Amino acid sequence: MALDVRKKQVLDAIVDDYVSTYEPVGSKALIERHNFSVSSATLRNEMAELERLGLIEKPHTSAGRIPSDRGYREYVNSLMSYDNLTDDERSDIEERISGSVDDITDLIKTATDTLSERTGFVSLYMSPRLHKSFLKQLKMLMIEPGKALVVIVLSAGVVKDKVVRIPNFLTGEQIMHISDSVEQNLTGKPLDEITLVTVATSMKGADIPEAMMNQIVYEAYTAIKQADSLNIYLEGENKMLQLPDFGELSKARNLLDSLSNDGMVAGYVNELHPMDEPNEDSFMIRIGQEITLDGLQDCSFITTTYKIGDDISGNIGVIGPKRMEYSKVISQIDFVRKTLNNKIKRLTE
Amino acid sequence: MALDVRKKQVLDAIVDDYVSTYEPVGSKALIERHNFSVSSATLRNEMAELERLGLIEKPHTSAGRIPSDRGYREYVNSLMSYDNLTDDERSDIEERISGSVDDITDLIKTATDTLSERTGFVSLYMSPRLHKSFLKQLKMLMIEPGKALVVIVLSAGVVKDKVVRIPNFLTGEQIMHISDSVEQNLTGKPLDEITLVTVATSMKGADIPEAMMNQIVYEAYTAIKQADSLNIYLEGENKMLQLPDFGELSKARNLLDSLSNDGMVAGYVNELHPMDEPNEDSFMIRIGQEITLDGLQDCSFITTTYKIGDDISGNIGVIGPKRMEYSKVISQIDFVRKTLNNKIKRLTE
């Protein structure tokens, strides 16, 4: 799509105006607000051309133009200029995130909340993907007869645990044995290389009757695997009701219903960030119709990646109306991500 | 408020009709739908009287009547007949809750989700109040230099844990010592009797240099206290947008904004259920203006109590529009509570 300079300026101006006013922009309004050195008639010709190219559209015959999804895409890809945060904004974000407690999950959550508050949109994080992280410790604690707590420590100091059922007559002593044996054999292994078989063989050392082995193997295995399950956290859904974009009740309903389906959203965000991500510092941007999730076609997704150590990463980002100030939102996410990464680094060193 | 029989019938009919139609009920409609053996004129007189008593009101001069908050209250207190669930409903609830996993929190969450799904309203649970539960075990696990995991096992098998910072040069050995010492001295104590002082004295046994004691005492103490912090979980906020009661965008906004403030809602529900609750099987019902939480004056709260063992309890309930079928909702909550209590009992035995 090779647009000449003036067409680019016009599209840029239309997006800017429409984003800030939520009113279709006409040729006259365009002349008034931007200093084009041509007349409105010329702009009308340009706009007709842009419409033929599929970059802008009319809600109805006698209205101004609004950007189409492809228009936003063009804008984001090649027209938009990046924003710099003000010092105030920076220090605000830094304070909020640094003032947070020591727990990594709390930290990520705080970063996400900050994002929603600062943009006025929905923000989200995906729990860290641990499949590449490796096992540093595994302990089993007897809680009461028939119940034990499996504690798993992963690289970068991530801790997970799960209460599991065990055969009733196992003693604390025996549990310790098993746990030591498993730990010795599995420490250093990445999570995605741990299978039911490796867990089973790792227990060979502890001399526990074969009969009760199966249950423990299974429970230990699920405890480990559960650590790697994918969770999503969404914040600020209600803020979307303030936006004119969702001022019609049916649109608002649609939006909130779609967002309430955590699993679907998580799956979608997960798809956006493939496992072997080539460029981790980049943003994934999906606009309007590009989004293959039902009911979110008036939205845009902007997500990026945070890191815990070298092996572990997760995603953080924003879901807003597609009519948003992309440059502002992206720079907010960028700075929050950086601040978060730094704080995590300090925490895990 | 001593109402004669017919006034009661009229109020009852008005509430029933209004709840099911969301239309103000007039004297004629009342005659048509219920077989009163008097004329509409007589009913008009009765209605005028009920209005004088503050039990019903008119949206405007030429409209029918709708129940006032006091009208709903009167209805709930003395008119409403209790509903019995159908066998289908019972088995549906039982299946959903019994199909859930073994973790108590998951179980309560499932029960809450069920409640929202079955009523179409917002449901909630408050995390168990643990202040009366007593300490059964306390273990500290070294995770890496400077970091330990405190695992706390409470009565009824409730497990809590927290990662804490410890002095860098403490060895795993020393941590074990401290943990054993604390455990020995505090086991059997109710959480609300554990203070900074008792924690400190409990560590006297482990011979750790005085200097680093303070930090550990503090961290152990906060770990214990955090176990008792009050959390709330809300489910189904978006469902409220389907209701005509919140069909105006401003009302919907108001509602969701209020509900998004978890802390406020938690505080309110907590107030409703005083610590030394006299009758644990009862329902707390708050209707419309009775609710002292901003922005929820078109709602009703109905909450009750679930139990984990003898010492631990929490709350579960529903927030819906005040125009709701109270008897149905109450019986749903009642049955969910019973099912939940049973399942918890089986789980903790």
Add this chain to the structure above:
DNA sequence: TATTAGCACTCTATCAGTCCGAGTGCTAAC
């Protein structure tokens, strides 16, 4: 050839006016 002024046309949003129906309170009769 690109630009522009001008003009006829289109469509929406808004506002006032009208009418209908449901419901009320009151009065007088039963």
Add this chain to the structure above:
DNA sequence: GTTAGCACTCGGACTGATAGAGTGCTAATA
């Protein structure tokens, strides 16, 4: 105490007229 009847009120739905913003097209211009 109950009821029929009636005048009155008010919101909601419909209508038609109007203003305003914007367009596309044409013909003139640089």
